[in-house]
Amino acid sequence: MSDSFSLALGIGTQNSAGDWLEVYYPQPILNPEPRMIAVFAEQLGYTGGNKAISLNASQCAVLGKALCDAGFAELGALAIQLESSTRPLVATILETDDAPITTPGAYLKLHLLSHRLVKPHEVVLAGLFPLLPNVAWTDEGAIDLLELPQRQLAARLQGRDLQVNSIDKFPLMTNYVVPSGVRIADTARVRLGAYVGEGTTVMHEGFINFNAGTAGTSMVEGRISAGVFVGKGSDLGGGCSTMGTLSGGGNIVISVGEGCLIGANAGIGIPLGDRCTVEAGLYITAGLKVALLDDADNLVEIIKARSLANQPDLLFRRNSQTGSIECKTNKSAIQLNGILHAHN
Structure with a gap:
């Protein structure tokens, strides 16, 4: 067997017609060994491709023993545990990272994100929405x-x-996986498929969508929309709205570098470099005209905000007298962020 993308054993819920509503994968595996795939081929008749194979109790027992005999004790033990399940069981094998074609396959990709096995935009999610039923x-x-x-x-x-x-269509992340080293004040505001980095705190009004999240230590008091990935040491102020664009192949990625501060009711439509600050209430869109200032606050030129994408140490602010949007090197914000995150 050749290399495969992912594999997992799951417990799920089906409706009365036998359609999958959701699947829980306790131990999703990224890039399983070919020998592991060979066990599934022998025991379940898997012949390749991206498949969701329904299991019964007796198959779980036989599969578990075969996995243990092949040296995969952890997954084998899980398969043996699943033998006692009263809910439907499934083995999902994704040979390639293509657009999901089954509900169990879609749920496996969401699990990979929340288990921190892949980062946002590292997995193909095109066509995800039609596969996820709207569920109570x-x-x-x-x-x-x-x-x-x-x-x-x-x-x-x-x-x-x-x-x-x-x-x-999306359940709470914490009903499926609780990543290590995080604090989440209101678990209803973090969806399955969110990537919540070690050291992240999500406050009561914070929100993290699927295919979005934080790389590491961050304070989330606002919204991280689908397609946004926030760097370590960043602070998203209360009520801020980071505007990302979901794309299965990651055509547009709204990233936030390390040590950034996005003020209350602020938002971005461009990726930020490290140690940037966006003033409270200010929304930076890609086509916004920005006055670029030098260190002496003299106008250098008028540019579109997209020209500043991924640049570090920038301060975006609104001139209180003229109303124009200004950008300058952000030395003070670097010190401010150091103070802020020393107290988190």
Whole structure:
């Protein structure tokens, strides 16, 4: 067997028609060894390609023993544990990192991101949305929307209230994986598929979408939209909106360098280099006309903001007298960020 992209054993939920609603993968594997793939080929009849193979209890037991015998004790132990599951089981194998074609395949890619096995824009997510059903996320798990009324009635007849927490295509990340070294004040505001770096704090109004996140130590008080990847030591002020563009191949990446500060109700539409500051309330779009200033605050030229993409040590501000947007070298912000993050 040749090299493959990813593999995982999962426990999921199906509707009454047998369609997958969601899948939980405890141990997703990136770039599994060819010998591991060979075990799946022998035991499950896998012949290649990107496949989601339904499993039963007896198959899990046999697969688990075969994996252990081949030297893959950890995955083998998981397969043996899955034998006792009362929910549907699946083995998902992605030979290539192509656009997902099944709901289990889509969920595996979201798991790879939240397990920090791949970073945003390092995995193809084109066509993801049609594969993810819109689901009622309840205290009894995922429920098909067409089946929700009957489930609510059944709960009432038993003297219970079925709690519907959200209606969405994406579940909470923390119901599937909790990355090490993070603080999340409101777990409902971080979706599965978010990459939350070690040392990140997400405050109550912070939000991280799928295919987005933080590389490391960061304070998130605003919104990190799909397509945005924030560098270490950055502070996203309360209510800020970072505007990224989702693309399966990563055609447009809105990145934020290390040690940046994006003020409250501020936002960006260009990638920032290290140690940049965007003044509170200021939205920097790619086509915005910006007055570039020298160290003495003299006008050098008027340029579009996209020309400053990825440049370090910049301060973006609005002139309170003229209303023009200005940009200059940001020496003071470097010191300010050092003070801010010493207290986080």
